[in-house]
Amino acid sequence: MTKKHTKIDTQNSMTKSPTRALMLKEVEQLICSDRNSSYGEPFDNMDRTAQMMRAYLGDRKGNSINSVDVAIFGIILKLGRLANDPEHSDSLKDVAGYSAIAFECASEINKTEKLAETLGIRATQEIKAKL
Secondary structure: OOOOOOOOOHHHHHHOOOHHHHHHHHHHHHHHHHHHHHHOOHHHHHHHHHHHHHHHHOOOOHHHOOHHHHHHHHHHHHHHHHOOOOOOHHHHHHHHHHHHHHHHHHHHHHHHHHHHHHHOOOOOHHHHHOO
16 A cells, blocks of 8 residues: 655645635634724633632532533623623623523423432432533
8 A cells, every 4th residue: 555645735835725724814813803802811801700710619529510500601701701891792692691591401400300309319410410
């Protein structure tokens, strides 16, 4: 078996960017200008968000995190962004969306707990975590 070697056309590769390079240029534009003006400097935003997540979690560990918590993490992420621009409509809508998702997840957890109670078994954190 012989390997086929593809000759790289260096002249054309300099003028024609691969799709991934175009995507990265678009991302660069988003994260270095558009997102910065909406959400503030990335380190400040992420640090603020980390502080809120620590406050939310308290002493809880990974095994206790469930689907409701993940939706609330989304809310916390958006609150960190809203601290820079409290009137950013997309982030406000996202908070409402994550809140609705958290509500739906909590409803599913409650159904599971009620079913387990009816069957006379205890709903474990493992079961809840899988929801």
